[in-house]
Amino acid sequence: MRVPGVARTLSMLAGDGGKKKVVFLGTPEVATIAFRKIFEASKAADSTFEVSAVVSNPPAKANRKKELQASNRTVMRCDAMRCDVWTPTGIMKKFEDSAEFLEKLESLSPDLCITAAYGQFLTKKFLTIPRLGTVNIHPSLLPKYRGASPVPRALEDGVAGGEAESQLGDAEVCAAVTGVSVLFTQFEMDAGPIIRQEEYPLTGDEKADQLLPILFDRGSELLLSALPGIFEGKYQQDGTGCIIQNDEEATYAAKMNKEESKLWFTENAKYMHNRVRAFAGWPGTTMDLVINSGCPDEEKMTVKIVTSRIRREQGGAIQLFTSLFPSISISSFSNSICDPFLSLPPLLIRLAHLHLLANEAAGNALVITCDDGSQLDAIEVQPPGKKPMDAKSFWNGMRGRSVERARVPWSTGKVPT
Structure with a gap:
């Protein structure tokens, strides 16, 4: 004032x-x-x-x-x-x-x-x-x-x-x-x-x-x-x-450093969102992506998350389950909530896809599921060598290719600046 x-x-x-x-x-x-x-x-x-x-x-x-x-x-x-x-x-x-x-x-x-x-x-x-x-x-x-x-x-x-x-x-x-x-x-x-x-x-x-x-x-x-x-x-x-x-x-x-800027989503979505906010400007926050994983044209990319929001703050077993089986209603299982896990091979397949990023229905966000089942929306990102863009523009640039967050650290030597 x-x-x-x-x-x-x-x-x-x-x-x-x-x-x-x-x-x-x-x-x-x-x-x-x-x-x-x-x-x-x-x-x-x-x-x-x-x-x-x-x-x-x-x-x-x-x-x-x-x-x-x-x-x-x-x-x-x-x-x-x-x-x-x-x-x-x-x-x-x-x-x-x-x-x-x-x-x-x-x-x-x-x-x-x-x-x-x-x-x-x-x-x-x-x-x-x-x-x-x-x-x-x-x-x-x-x-x-x-x-x-x-x-x-x-x-x-x-x-x-x-x-x-x-x-x-x-x-x-x-x-x-x-x-x-x-x-x-x-x-x-x-x-x-x-x-x-x-x-x-x-x-x-x-x-x-x-x-x-x-x-x-x-x-x-x-x-x-x-x-x-x-x-x-x-x-x-x-x-x-x-x-x-x-x-x-x-x-x-403590003074910030670039080593802190990497996001691995092993924490809750709220903590990830707070880090995006905290490191905005410099050093920024980045995530490692794999485009078309396992395909001949597989590509590794480090993308800066410019703006985010919390899609689902609560984590836990039920939230993780709904991420793995989005078409199944939890309430329908009553006391048999563990029944779907009896089929182990299909579950492992679903777990392999947990790292895939989803495109929000309206195309306004990259939906990222954290390891605890909470979810973060990346609504503005910056690929290497490009200016910040909204999620819809990023998805359009993928031309239908799958986008997956990396499971282990790697470095391309090409980080957005």
Whole structure:
């Protein structure tokens, strides 16, 4: 939500008539959301602070020739707004690499540093430089999900499925929530005193790459609303006026890696759906398929699942049975539910076909049966070398060939990007 009168309140706090010096640190595209809001607020006629410098990661070697590219959207945004941009090679790697940067920062005498997805740890020396401290926007309800990937890990854990509890103690708030925290930065990762928190309710279908910008937008507004209190000393690095985190309640959000992106459907469909949501954008989630298995034109293909939904959440023996024998009504067996299993060879044949993907009647999904009998719909996929497409387009491209999910790992060396 927008907080009215923030700039006016800030102007009342500038007793000495000078503007507070703020340094912004951020790297990926989502950082530009926070930077834009902070920069625009600093340009208001009655603003009491200015963005004195922006710190971002240096340009990366991003193509085959290893040529330097513009490192991120933050740098490009700063160039457009004519801000002074610093790109130190690494604040934490070696002291000699960062000494020049720290000396430059110290000579600036900033009042406050603000970080948003900067991507590097800050040294103790750095944290002593800004007079009022360093404030971070973190997209989780701390102390839950400290670390590098709070939004993906929260979605992977099924926060939107109702397992999460409100961190703010409000019984009226829906349990299916995530949120954003504004906190002072300490040397220990994401463990500092919390200045403000805001919950954000979830529907259960949000993807990480959609949710992250929303949370940084909310966090930026939350930060701007807290700046008056920071400037006047209401909120301080030592915890004055803040919520002190309980380390015993902390959970950690480990950095994602490509090895986690493969789906084997040995888990429940709900967990698979949560992983598709969590890893959306990067690294994405992929499944290995076998096209026309056992035929001369058999083809192996790795397909990215872009969008999914839960078709049948409940697993178990009965659900697995209905997947194997869809034309037989369970209710017709009464107490003889095991009778169909007396014919073992036909059952083995049916089990062999459990891995086949079905085409939904309307052609809008690839129906995938997990090993426990639960089912997941892949409604948007991306074959290698192609753009994302809906399930109907994928099925049309198969031209009547069978599609089966692989039983064992294999690699074609050709993964959708």
